[in-house]
Amino acid sequence: MALDSVQTPEGESAEALGGSAVYFSLAARHFAPVRMVGVVGTDFPDAHRELLIRCGVDIAGLQAVPGRTFRWVGRFGKDFNRAQTLDTQLNVFEKFDPRLSPEQASCSVLFLANIDPDLQRRVLEQMAAPKLVVCDTMNFWIGLKRKSLEELLTRIDVLIVNEEEAQQLSGDSNNVRAGLFLTRRGPRVVVVKKGEHGVLCVAGGVVHPLPAFPMETVKDPTGAGDSFAGAFVGALAEGSLDLRDIGALKRALAYGAVVSSVNVSDFSTRALETLTRPVIEERLRGYRELVNVS
Amino acid sequence: MALDSVQTPEGESAEALGGSAVYFSLAARHFAPVRMVGVVGTDFPDAHRELLIRCGVDIAGLQAVPGRTFRWVGRFGKDFNRAQTLDTQLNVFEKFDPRLSPEQASCSVLFLANIDPDLQRRVLEQMAAPKLVVCDTMNFWIGLKRKSLEELLTRIDVLIVNEEEAQQLSGDSNNVRAGLFLTRRGPRVVVVKKGEHGVLCVAGGVVHPLPAFPMETVKDPTGAGDSFAGAFVGALAEGSLDLRDIGALKRALAYGAVVSSVNVSDFSTRALETLTRPVIEERLRGYRELVNVS
Numbered sequence: 001m002a003l004d005s006v007q008t009p010e011g012e013s014a015e016a017l018g019g020s021a022v023y024f025s026l027a028a029r030h031f032a033p034v035r036m037v038g039v040v041g042t043d044f045p046d047a048h049r050e051l052l053i054r055c056g057v058d059i060a061g062l063q064a065v066p067g068r069t070f071r072w073v074g075r076f077g078k079d080f081n082r083a084q085t086l087d088t089q090l091n092v093f094e095k096f097d098p099r100l101s102p103e104q105a106s107c108s109v110l111f112l113a114n115i116d117p118d119l120q121r122r123v124l125e126q127m128a129a130p131k132l133v134v135c136d137t138m139n140f141w142i143g144l145k146r147k148s149l150e151e152l153l154t155r156i157d158v159l160i161v162n163e164e165e166a167q168q169l170s171g172d173s174n175n176v177r178a179g180l181f182l183t184r185r186g187p188r189v190v191v192v193k194k195g196e197h198g199v200l201c202v203a204g205g206v207v208h209p210l211p212a213f214p215m216e217t218v219k220d221p222t223g224a225g226d227s228f229a230g231a232f233v234g235a236l237a238e239g240s241l242d243l244r245d246i247g248a249l250k251r252a253l254a255y256g257a258v259v260s261s262v263n264v265s266d267f268s269t270r271a272l273e274t275l276t277r278p279v280i281e282e283r284l285r286g287y288r289e290l291v292n293v294s
Numbered sequence: 295m296a297l298d299s300v301q302t303p304e305g306e307s308a309e310a311l312g313g314s315a316v317y318f319s320l321a322a323r324h325f326a327p328v329r330m331v332g333v334v335g336t337d338f339p340d341a342h343r344e345l346l347i348r349c350g351v352d353i354a355g356l357q358a359v360p361g362r363t364f365r366w367v368g369r370f371g372k373d374f375n376r377a378q379t380l381d382t383q384l385n386v387f388e389k390f391d392p393r394l395s396p397e398q399a400s401c402s403v404l405f406l407a408n409i410d411p412d413l414q415r416r417v418l419e420q421m422a423a424p425k426l427v428v429c430d431t432m433n434f435w436i437g438l439k440r441k442s443l444e445e446l447l448t449r450i451d452v453l454i455v456n457e458e459e460a461q462q463l464s465g466d467s468n469n470v471r472a473g474l475f476l477t478r479r480g481p482r483v484v485v486v487k488k489g490e491h492g493v494l495c496v497a498g499g500v501v502h503p504l505p506a507f508p509m510e511t512v513k514d515p516t517g518a519g520d521s522f523a524g525a526f527v528g529a530l531a532e533g534s535l536d537l538r539d540i541g542a543l544k545r546a547l548a549y550g551a552v553v554s555s556v557n558v559s560d561f562s563t564r565a566l567e568t569l570t571r572p573v574i575e576e577r578l579r580g581y582r583e584l585v586n587v588s
Contacts, residue, residue, distance in 0.1 A: 078467040174510070194491060206584070207508040208584050209505030209507075209585065211492060212503065213503075214502075290500070
């Protein structure tokens with residue numbers, strides 16, 4: 001849960017709603033019920049809570065504690081694939097120790113957003129019997145907590161990382177080999193995100209490339225990866241949890257490509273807020289038409 | 295026509311057969327008869343001529359003139375998407391002024407490899423009635439001969455450029471907008487090549503993304519773009535020359551992805567020399583299976 005201030009060549013936002021859990025939930029809600037767990041400070045605007053509730057996200061797991069909400073200040077230049085972090089204020093996030101209610105712990109699908117891998121493990125250990133565990137991480141944790149992260153990899157089903165993270169984690173600069181390497185470290189499926197160039201998805205020893213939805217205008221790439229993950233994991237939850245079903249897996253990835261392309265078309269969560277399932281389906285049809293080779 | 299000396303993290307080659315015309319022809323020959331036009335010096339090995347003939351390429355248009363053959367010395371680091379030029383010796387290429395025989399001038403499809411746009415225009419003007427004209431270029435000519443190149447764009451059907459060239463030519467850092475812009479400058483189809491990330495193909499105002507064939511091992515990316523162009527243009531020549539047939543266009547691009555992935559699996563033209571149509575077809579089926587979303 002974050003308040004983001006972002007500058008891009010297309011404009012800027014100030015203390016806008018953001019954070020992995022928010023982007024993920026706003027994307028996933030179209031496919032399956034979402035129970036969000038996170039922490040905010042006393043300064044977190046009620047309007048944001050109301051928005052999430054209005055969008056059907058269960059925010060019972062949203063703790064409010066004394067202090068200020070996590071803040072991120074970032075900038076995107078002409079290269080929309082890479083954010084430049086100008087400031088990070090952990091604030092209440094620094095002492096976050098997520099506790100799941102019995103309801104939350106009973107979910108069949110778990111997405112562990114990018115936090116300390118020790119915290120990710122503690123959340124996983126609170127789950128009753130998850131059928132699908134998907135995990136994100138970042139360069140910071142790979143550098144600082146590699147051991148914890150590698151241990152966690154043996155306990156998850158799907159790892160989602162960007163290409164720099166895949167390379168850092170595997171020590172291999174070839175994305176294809178890096179992805180294959182990581183599937184031998186635990187997760188049955190590894191998704192390597194490449195921004196405007198789409199993703200590579202490694203499953204069953206095979207590397208599937210899926211392009212991004214081509215966008216003439218990108219206003220704000222913030223949350224592209226998390227909204228991708230939200231639609232992807234949501235679509236898996238709605239459909240098949242069997243990761244051997246490659247057709248379903250690729251359709252879920254295509255939903256990810258579609259929803260994240262909508263997300264980057266406006267600042268903060270604006271485009272996600274008004275998105276509807278029929279628009280997603282129409283765009284998925286368009287994606288298929290663009291991509292499929294007869 | 296070149297003798298290339300290339301270093302990559304996977305090894306090196308010295309004075310090996312190379313050049314746009316060679317890579318293009320060795321890829322295109324699987325789909326349609328190819329009449330190659332180019333220039334070499336007296337030092338050009340007979341073995342290379344014999345190879346081209348054995349592969350079915352018509353080399354009647356291969357002039358041999360006193361002097362040394364064009365040479366390129368380059369290096370690829372970990373980033374296989376970008377070559378570093380260490381040395382370029384134009385040699386006999388400097389005074390090359392291609393003259394077409396009546397047979398060559400009667401071809402229905404013309405590929406103008408990356409040379410001075412004024413020479414490209416002069417070749418085009420020698421053609422009797424080409425049905426499809428495809429053109430490549432590079433940063434050097436965009437900087438030095440922009441006017442000639444822009445004039446040429448109004449007389450071609452398909453432009454093939456990499457993303458840096460698309461951006462330089464359009465002044466737009468967004469590949470999607472750059473490609474769309476270029477289709478408004480003449481060519482009905484623009485292909486923007488992105489190395490390991492595949493291509494964007496703009497046709498009829500629509501941007502189609504096609505991923506590259508995922509490769510665990512890339513030994514030598516030299517000629518990736520030219521072998522892509524060869525298979526792509528060859529497949530168009532074999533099938534439909536109607537660029538409004540988007541299905542055929544995408545299948546031709548997929549052939550390009552497949553053949554260029556074979557090319558980069560070994561140094562120089564080695565992998566292309568032994569490639570057969572059944573292997574191409576098998577790999578195309580694999581590509582479809584990897585890429586298509588149901």
